[in-house]
Amino acid sequence: MRKQFRDLASPEEARETIASLELTPEVERVPLSDARGRILAERVDAEIDVPGFDRASMDGYAVRARDTFGADEADPVELALAGEVHAGAEPDVEVEPGTAVEISTGAVMPPGADAVVIVERTEERDGNLVVYKAVAPGDSVMPAGTDIAAGARALGPGTRITPREIGLLSALGIDDVPVRGAPVVGIVSTGDELVRPGETLRPEAGQIYDVNSYTIAAGVEEAGGVPKLYPHAGDDYDEMERLLREAADECDLVLSSGSTSASAVDVIYRVVEERGELLLHGVSVKPGKPMLVGTLGEGSAYIGLPGYPVSALTIFRTFVAPAIRDAAGREEPQTATVEGSMAVRERYAEGRTRLMPVGLIADGDGEMLVYPVDKGSGATTSLVEADGVVEVPADVEYLAEGETVTVQLFSVDVRPPALLGVGEDDPALSRLLDRVPSPRYLAVGSREGLRRLRDGIPDVVVVAGDARSDGNAVELGSWTREWGLVVPTDNPAGVTGLGDLVDADLRFINRDTNSGLRTELGNAIATLADERGQTRHELVEAIDGFDRGMKAFESPARAVLAGRADVGLGLRETAESLGLGFVSLGTQPVHVLGNPDRTQKESVQQFGEILADGDDVFGTLSGYESK
Amino acid sequence: MRKQFRDLASPEEARETIASLELTPEVERVPLSDARGRILAERVDAEIDVPGFDRASMDGYAVRARDTFGADEADPVELALAGEVHAGAEPDVEVEPGTAVEISTGAVMPPGADAVVIVERTEERDGNLVVYKAVAPGDSVMPAGTDIAAGARALGPGTRITPREIGLLSALGIDDVPVRGAPVVGIVSTGDELVRPGETLRPEAGQIYDVNSYTIAAGVEEAGGVPKLYPHAGDDYDEMERLLREAADECDLVLSSGSTSASAVDVIYRVVEERGELLLHGVSVKPGKPMLVGTLGEGSAYIGLPGYPVSALTIFRTFVAPAIRDAAGREEPQTATVEGSMAVRERYAEGRTRLMPVGLIADGDGEMLVYPVDKGSGATTSLVEADGVVEVPADVEYLAEGETVTVQLFSVDVRPPALLGVGEDDPALSRLLDRVPSPRYLAVGSREGLRRLRDGIPDVVVVAGDARSDGNAVELGSWTREWGLVVPTDNPAGVTGLGDLVDADLRFINRDTNSGLRTELGNAIATLADERGQTRHELVEAIDGFDRGMKAFESPARAVLAGRADVGLGLRETAESLGLGFVSLGTQPVHVLGNPDRTQKESVQQFGEILADGDDVFGTLSGYESK
Incomplete structure (x- = not known):
């Protein structure tokens, strides 16, 4: 049954195949108040004149111009006053030959009447009007249709409706606007282990939250489509099949992502083959190789996206969003691409197009630097570490440092961060970053932070302990934090210091090797080894779990809280905020170092000021002191 | 009662006063599916680990690493098989010392268990597992929290939520997102003569459609506010006062525009003074001098905008939208400004800041030209003829041709037109323009069109009759149209030709002097005068209404239809489409001429092709022929 696609399609073939899908929805009519951002489906000609009546443009008297011929200061004309007309009222009087009617603007x-004599050129006398100036037909009259004439072309098809077009439609009295329909895009979630945000997660059963459904829904909305999320069928494949059929009936396009289970893939194949046709299976692009494109019968199509969040968003942005925009009649927003230069050399030679997720940061001169992130790790955090994608053609072997590249932003609303920091994670830092406009902070640890500073990418690096940059980094601020061993509440094992960790049978959880906290622990162990006349290695070997290093500052403490460990490496602040016990081993400095090439950058200077003013932050945290 | 503000405020004072208004709304919580485009109000730290469990990253066997120490191909270790664990399932078995459990990715x-031995390095034998390789704790295991660790800073306050942030929030299971509230902006309509679009208009009573309410509402929405339109009170001032109080209670900001009637202004003054304070009355800026700024008591403010549509949108965009964006926590979109160079010299010396509405068009080299539109005419059509505003400081006397200026677009969604045409209006042209992507066409008439071409601004000019450009304009296409006298159905007055117009007592409606149709009529009258041995002037004098010239091609015919005239100048096509009678006076050519500096511009070449392929358009119109 299943078709064999021996060759991967090229990215161009994939684009063409997707462009060939029939996604364009019917014309809709929307109320004027909902028309902003939509695309006009038909030409709108004016059906009425604006203004809709001949309008006096001055205060004065409405007359028949012929009656005033020859009038001047020396030889005025006298007309009988026949009544008056006010703005917003229907005239109840006619201007007969030889008469005049008072009129307001x-x-x-x-x-x-065919003209207005302005009040300054007249005089009322004995109930009559004396006119001191001749007027021509049309004088001080704005004829009907002067602003917009009935029959005139007002707006063309394809016009994007912004506030100004709303104004013109208002003037024409149009409150029911024909617009291009928005394609309905169904999102079917296919992973057995996925749970929707807001629902209860059972991590012990291997469940994880569904990242792609809402991410892709937001992308669909941004591209001008109407996303429709179908309920999650879990591992009920009959229900999944029913939902897919329902989505095919209701939607112009159905998307799913990362069907890891063979059973789910089979369900999708079955529905695509039964109702339509599989057009493409696999594209020569990284990520996205397993992309699936097909039809689901009359007016509906299917695209299967990869499962990793960054890959799913990348493929969506590159291949699917343009098709949705086309169907909705939208142009790609101008700000959706940014030019920049590569901050590092990036090698790549796998013989297929690469869609490389990248981050952006302005250097000291305001030039945009581009650096690769997420080398296929599938990490969700890469989503917010990447600003967009650089498309690298299959025949390019490397991108040189300084080479100019074009970045397709993940969203027109994506802004590169104003400040890029890397290094140690720390609760005081988390709070200080709240005061920085548009920061991006990558908690890669002190050691990895210093490495990245050498690459010249970050604006600042945060280093815990005495480790220092080998360059001439500029210190922007520093503080100290109290560190030690986090133990269960009331310290049931009676841990008093580092010696117990070595001597007692305790399950320990460490931090990872990039962490400045782990370096500090290593130093303390070395000191203890000296005191005991043993080697550092001997002590480390005696600690059960010294090599179980966790990435984030709260993780060892949370393992203690969950009963998965007896002792964790951590901070007094963390222990207290989680209600755990704490055995202090000392304090360590945390230094914020500025990239020497960025000291004049506004956000770096601003961060320096925020650090200097941070006493209220340090004051509310246990074991912290500003320096 | 009414405060006197003798001096006009400077634009800077107006900005400061508006910035001082308290518009910032409360934090809201929205479902994840509605969070796109909103601004995160608080920092979001991870509350859970992602993944939430230690996860096998390869297919193989879960073991205690210590049990494999020393194992290699020559000296394997044998462990007892204790069961299996599949993805998405909760383990129902424990790995005791000396045992192994089959596990899938x-x-x-x-x-x-603390490690996985990959399946390739094992062998099952007699219900036992033979392990050919030692593993270290953590091998082929992705520990809980590797992707995101509980306690880690995930997103900072002020983050704009785009699809990627939706992804991170999803991963953390957050479906209830704290976002900056959107300021509620009430719009109160105050003109007696205004009618809402969609309602019935009584032009005979001087009514016009309300343009500003929906335009400003769309602008509010675009700036991140929530517009709230209040019902139109007409000339019921008690009701208007009640609505203003209601709006002040319900909204963070209340806007009205162009209260022309003194009574309406009094109502506004009364409510502002009673509940709050008038802060500013009149700004030294053109347009917008009568701008009013005040408070309406606790947490609500009032701004009065000018009445002309372009002026209202200009003042809104310049002074009000930034305050709404600030309150909503939004940045100004990057594409909301464009650089360009002045296409013409523009003088201005009134001693106050000018907010000059301008149009934009790319020249032949792709450079953006900026030209002024709408010199205070108040025309609604200027709304769609202007792309944005150039702020000219009070002390600048003129902008030189070629001078670089910054244009504040009316909306981030505004795109300069791809093709700018000017000249004659024509029904065939209206249809042909539907085929051009993003055209702007200003129906200023043939004569004015040629004048503008001499200024070098438009890409093309459309000229009816034999009038030709004095430059070296390039003809892109042409057609002929049949013109003559439009008379009522069945021609009750028995008009047979131009002679009747001169001799009989008929009310005539002409086109305006810029129209090529009027020039054609003038030529025919001159010929008739020659034949009769009279002067052209004598004949013109004998036509009642020769000087009543209307701006648009259907207008004279519509006047005939409405009984306001006996004869109108027009086209056979117009007469037939309106079901009127027609007396032919001949055919005239219509030429589309290209600006000689723009012949290589893509949109100009494209238009040329569309003209060449336009036979289907000419074929469906009466009296048309392509040439």
Whole structure:
């Protein structure tokens, strides 16, 4: 049954195949108040004149111009006063030959009149009007249709409706606007282990939250489509099949991502083959190789996206969003791409197109630097570490440092961060970053942070302990934090210091090797080894779990809280905030170092000021002191 | 009662006063599916580990690493097989010392195990597992929290939520997102003569459609506010006062525009003074001098905008939108400004800041030209003729041709037109323009069109009749149209030709002097005058209404239809489409001429092709022929 696609399609073939899908929805009519951002489906000609009546443009008297011929200061004309007309009222009087009617600005010209004599050129005398100036037909009258004439072309098809077009439609009295329909895009979630955000997660059963459904839904909305999330069927494959059929009936396009289980893939194949046709299976692009494209019968299509979040968003942005925009009649926003230069050399030679997720940061001169992130780890955090994607053609072997590249942003709303920091994680730092506009902070640890500073990418690096940059990094600020052993509440094992960790039978959880906290622990162990006349290695060997290093500052403490460990490496602040016991082993400094090439950058200077003013942050945290 | 503000405030004072208004709304919580485009109000730290469990990253066997120490191909270790664990399932077995458990990628590590031996390095034998390789603790295991660790800083306050942030929030299971509230902006409509679009208009009573309410509402929405339109009170001032109080209670900001009637202004003053304070009355800026700023008591403010649509949108965009964006926590979109150079010299010396509405068009080299539009005419059509505003400081006397200026677009969604045409209006042209992507066409008439071409601004000019450019304009295409006298159905006055117009007592409606149709009529009258041995002037004088010239091609015919005239100048096509009678006076050519500096511009070449392929358009219109 299953078709064999021996060759991967090229990215161009994939684009063409997706462009060939029939996604364009019917024309809709929406109320004027909902028309902003939509695309006009048809030409709108004016059906009425604006203004819709001959309008006096001055205060004065409506007359028949012929009656004033020859009038001047020396030889005025006298007309009988026949009544008056005010703005916003219907005239109840006609201007017969030899008569005049008082009129105010904006009022409707009464029948018979073809001009207005301004009040300054007249005089009322004995119930009559004396006119001191001749007027021509049309004088001080704005004829009906002067602003917009009935029959005139007002707006063309394809016009994007912004506030100004709303204004023109208002003037024409149109409150029911024909617009391009928005394609309905169904999102079917296919992983057995996925749970929707907001629902209860059972990690002990291997469940994880569904990242792609809402991410892709937001992308669909941004591209001008209407996302429709179908309930999650879990491992009920009959229900999944029913949902897919329902989605195919209701939607212009159905998307799913990362069907890891063979059973789920089979369900999708079955529905695609039964109702439509599989057009493409596999694309020569990284990520996205397993992309699936097909039809689901009359007016509906299917695209299967990869499972890793960054890969799913990358493929969506590169291949699917353009098709949704086309169907909705939208142009790609101008700000959706950014030019920049590669901050590092990046090698790549796998013979297929690469969609490389990248981050962006301005250097000291305001030039945009581009650096690769997420080398296929599948990490969700890469989502917010990447600003967009650089498309590297299959025949390019490397991108040189300084080479200019074009970055397709993940969203028109994505802004590169104002400040890029890397290094140690720390609760005081988390709070200080709240005061920085648009920061990005990658908690890669002190050691990895210093390495990245040498690459010249980050603006600042945060280093815990005495480790220092070998360059001439500029210190922007520093503080000290109290560190030690986090133990269960009331310290049931009676841990008093590092010696117990070595001597007693305790399950320990460490930090990872990039952490400045682990370096500090290593130093303390070395000191203890000296005191005991043993080697550092001997002591480390005696600690059960010294090599179980965790990435984040709260993780060892949380393992203690969950009963998975007896002792964790951590901070007094963490222990206290989680209600755990704490055995202090000392304090360590945390230094914020500025990239020497960025000291003049506004955000770096601003961060320096925020650090200097951070006493209120340090004051509310246990074991912290500003230096 | 009414405060006197003798001096106009400077634009800077107006900005400061508006910035001082308290518009910032409360934090809201929205479902994840509605969070796109909103601004995160608080820092979001991870509350859970992602993944939430130690996860096997390869297919193999979960073991205690210590049990494999020393194992190699020559000296394997044998362990007892104790069961299996699959992805998405909770382990029901523990790994005791000396045992192993079969495990698949993504599955939860069973208790007791600290590493996975990959399947390739093992062999099952007699219900036991033979392990050919020693593993270290953590091998082929992704520990809980590797992707995101509980306690880690995930997103900072002020983060704009785009699809990627939706992804991170999903991963953390957050479906209830704290976001900056959107300021509620009430729009109160105050003109007596205004009618809401969609309602019935009584032009005979001087009514016009309300343009500003929906335009400003769309602008509010675009700036991140929530617009709230209040019902139109017409000339019921008690009701208007009640609505203003209601709006002040319900909204963070209340806007109205162009209260022309003194009574409406009094109502506004009364409510502002009673509940709050008038802060500013009049700003030294053109347009917008009558701008009013005040408070309406606790947490609500009032701004009065000018009445002309372009002026209202200009003042909104310049002064009000930034305050709404600030309150909503949004940045100004990057594409909201464009650099360009002045296409013409523009003088201005009124001693106050000018907010000059301008149009934009790319020249032949792709450089953006900026030209002024709408010199205070108040025309609604200027709304769609202007792309944005150039702020000219009070002390600048003129902008030189070629001078670089910054244009604040009316909306981030505004795109300069791809093709700018000017000249004659024509029904065939209206249809042909539907085929051009993003055209702007200003129906200023043939004569004015040629004048503008001499200024070098438009890409093309459309000229009816034999009038030709004095430059070296390039003809892109042409057609002929049949013109003559439009008369009521069945021609009750028995008009047979131009002679009747001169001789009989008929009310005539002409086109305006810029129209090529009027020039054609003038030529025909001159010929008739020659034939009769009279002067052209004598004949013109004998036509009642020769000087009543209307701006648009359908207008004279519509006047005939409405009984306001007996004869109108027009086209056979117009007469037939409106079901009127027609007396032919001949055919005239219509030429589309290209600006000689823009012949290589893509949109100009494209338009040329569309003209060449336009036979289907000419074929469906009466009296048309392509040439």
